[in-house]
Amino acid sequence: MTRAFDEMNGGGSGAIRDSYKTLAAWLENAPPDLLQARSRQAELFFRRMGVTFAVYGDEESNERLIPFDVVPRIIGADEWGGLEKGLKQRVTAINAFLKDIYGPQDCIRAGIVPADLILTNPHYRPEMQGRRPPGDVWCHISGVDLVRTGEDGFYVLEDNVRTPSGVSYMLENREMMMRLFPDLFAEHAVRPVEIYTDMLLRSLQASAPSGAGEDPTIVVLTPGPFNSAYYEHSFLADKLGVELVEGGDLFVNDDTVYMRTTEGPKRVDVIYRRIDDDFIDPLTFMPDSAVGAPGLMSAYFAGRVTLANAVGTGVADDKAVYTYMPEIIRFFTGEDAILKNVPTWRCREPEALKEVLEKLPELVVKEVGGSGGYGMLVGPTSTQAEIEAFRAKLIADPDDFIAQPTLSLSTAPTLNGGALSPRHVDLRPFVLSSPAGVRVAPGGLTRVALKEGSLVVNSSQGGGTKDTWVLDV
């Protein structure tokens, strides 16, 4: 494999890229064991915090002790400018797409996306047909996964527009870095990510239904302490200064949502829900869900509560629909997509399937409905037997799969033992939409594959996180 693009020194020529110049000089002069000492300190801090929520179960403490790398990932102001524009364009198009899918379906009629792909998609919610959430905002919170292959080569790997997680890492990593390296912050003009919670609060307020008044009541709805992202749910509720509730804390009366409080029922206007559509209301969706609020959808349909994100957004981040995103963006914005899609073969198309079967050992093949790395083939790291087994699955159900080239993800300097080594990274920026507009938090979550050569950044596979710095100049 050719050498990957490196965030610090580019394509391997050794010249430090502008955004990293100050950091590189600082690293040059830093005492040899300083980074390791700070790294241990960070782990201690996180572990101490970890104890406070380990009571919720082992899964939680494991979850939070995802390795943290103390070397920041730095993005220059110009680079960020391009990304920000691209992200805004993409999320604007996704909102317009959802408004259209659940409305007139012009994009189906125009042949931009095939009807059956939408109408029989498991994430399309027929219950939402003809509905319009307040301000026509569907994806209040989006997390767009980006990878980079070169100086100008940012690609969108996937759009997460259901209940994207990870923003608590973005915020906590920053807090930790400011504690550990105040001197580095003094030398860099790093844009603040702390404003995220304020942006989110304003965004949710602006999305309240009409009639909610000047000061709408907002809650964060969690499935409960056993959910792997519970820490983030409570963290966000705390930062937003709103109640963290479970389904049992809410009830619906007269098509209005209330939360139980010590002072009696209080009307709820906006629900930042971290529960999937299927579980949100047992009287409309899965009848045996114990984590939702019975009747919630009636209040929603009556326009008396805002759900963030809206119900049915999953049809936009489906892996098969993803392949149509460049056309969707052009159709709804009239512009070419600024951020590229990874070239993708749709195995439902016979010619694409033929090509995929020929190149199988070189490709990444993903199940359309799969997530979290399940039902996936990474050709270059698979055995002959695994490839052949997958070939049989592909031939049996081509509709269920898409295929992509194996991308050479960019690397960033990462602490490895006592020294710095290049490790592959991705980036998940967070994009907020409200009737007042689309905004991007200046930063994001950088995930890093700590194993040498590994392209898998998932925390379950030895991935860690880094603080992401967006420079002001």
Place this chain on the structure above:
Amino acid sequence: MRIRIDHSTRYAYARPARFIVQMLRLTPRSCEAQQVREWRIETDVDARLRRSDDAFGNIVHSLYTERPTDALTIRVTGEVSTVDTGGVIRGQNERLQPGVYLRDTRLTQADAALIDFARSVPEGAALERMHRLMGAIHAGVAFEVGATSATHTASEAFAISRGVCQDHAQIFIACARTLGVPARYVSGHLNRSDGRHDQDAAHAWAEAWIEDLGWVGFDAANGICPTENYVRIAVGLDSLGATPIRGTSYGGGVGSLTVALHVRPVQQGRQQHQSRGWS
């Protein structure tokens, strides 16, 4: 034909329920095959009802009780004039494209046996094939109360070749979708030709989308297309989506449910006698 319906559902709770929330799909809508002449919903305890339309075209009432109660009866009564349209449904305002009704649901997903069965139905024009499908299910799946429950899937009922109208309808739907024909579930009432006006349960059948014709009803339990004896109440992707009452109680504990249903033709009125006299 004029059909009078009196349908009561009584919930008795183990302990007084502090609060009850229900979604009712109990109210028919008029179309070419049926005109709703009068219809009312009553409860025996104070409750708020809010009416809305769902995306499937059903009239939905959300019900919220006003005070704690240990029992709740929801009674719907009304009268519907019907005509025989050969099972064809027209004059309905459809918000969803027919293609939506090709979706799999947990209850209507066809397993390998059901897929084989569906494909074994002799080919032909869609309408013809759906008639053959209905005939094959009617002949192959015995009507038997108690063999299945409300949570049985189409594949499960097919595996034991027994069931009630809900199972026949869901087996039909699973097969039709397997064959690429959009199909949906209909809950409703049947004025029985044998004169049994008191019934234990409401009826259910299926509708299939036939190009150039529209939605056409198929009652696989009885092996016929709906006639003037049928009253449509609600439609859905499966029985769950068209359930007459979905609800929950707070603090009521385990309860019991009793249904009383009376469906009968309305005695011909004086005016009709008169007009007959004049002809």
